[in-house]
Amino acid sequence: MKIIMLGAPGAGKGTQAKMIADKYSIPHISTGDIFRANIKEGTELGQKAKTYMDKGLLVPDELVVDLVVDRVQKDDCAKGYVLDGFPRTIPQAEALDAALAKLNDKVDYAINVEVPDENIIKRMSGRRACVACGATYHIVHIPTKVEGICDRCGAELILRDDDKPETVKKRLDVYHDQTQPLIDYYTNSGILKEVDGTVDMKDVFAAIIDILGE
Ligand code: ADP
Ligand code: ADP
Ligand code: ZN
Numbered sequence: 001m002k003i004i005m006l007g008a009p010g011a012g013k014g015t016q017a018k019m020i021a022d023k024y025s026i027p028h029i030s031t032g033d034i035f036r037a038n039i040k041e042g043t044e045l046g047q048k049a050k051t052y053m054d055k056g057l058l059v060p061d062e063l064v065v066d067l068v069v070d071r072v073q074k075d076d077c078a079k080g081y082v083l084d085g086f087p088r089t090i091p092q093a094e095a096l097d098a099a100l101a102k103l104n105d106k107v108d109y110a111i112n113v114e115v116p117d118e119n120i121i122k123r124m125s126g127r128r129a130c131v132a133c134g135a136t137y138h139i140v141h142i143p144t145k146v147e148g149i150c151d152r153c154g155a156e157l158i159l160r161d162d163d164k165p166e167t168v169k170k171r172l173d174v175y176h177d178q179t180q181p182l183i184d185y186y187t188n189s190g191i192l193k194e195v196d197g198t199v200d201m202k203d204v205f206a207a208i209i210d211i212l213g214e
Contacts (some may be wrong), residue, residue: 001105003082003107003212004086004111005084009113011197012201015146015199016208020205020212026082031068032085034067035049039053045063047135056167056168056169056171057170068096087182096142109191110191124163127159128150130153
């Protein structure tokens, strides 16, 4: 089962992708997490990506496409995977389709998690992330047992630099401009599925299971 998560920044793609990965025992591949891990380790890729991420801009396609195309060919992806944060532009989607077609393979579902912009800004200021294990929480909606500490691994949580309101506004503009066209792209290829992302995370997940099957 090969799945793409679509949606605005903060729509809940990561939250749902992790639940999908657990339920169906497939890897969760988040390009944002890969970049943040590289930034933390100080790699060249991380240094390059950071200059774009801090401004709320997308990292150039050439820095992300090969990375994902390589990743989805690893052994653990044989049964499927859930891609979170990729593709984010039409060229990325075309590159993924072309690489998979060469392997006689294709994406099965593109799930669009719909949340209006008004809700997004409010959500993002409350997001707290664990850079150690990639878990995501919300100070009001999805709190941790101990404030500021990851339930899953015990590391300290951060407010991401790019979750400041000014940067979130920029990311939303970039989303509408460069990523939203993917909705038409996957509608045309016949694999787009929509879920309402404004409801409780458990109800969003139930709608996704309805699509993917038990
Ligand atoms: P969110 O889930 O909140 O939208 P992500 O963690 O997916 O954020 O991404 C954070 C940042 O990483 C993006 O704003 C962008 O700069 C960069 N990024 C992640 N994935 C991609 C991608 N596929 N193409 C270009 N840039 C990306
Ligand atoms: P994305 O990966 O699309 O950027 P996240 O999964 O990181 O989004 O979610 C953004 C923020 O909203 C996080 O703080 C997360 O805990 C919270 N969140 C996720 N799903 C819901 C939901 N259904 N209702 C309320 N808050 C949510
Ligand atoms: Zn953690």
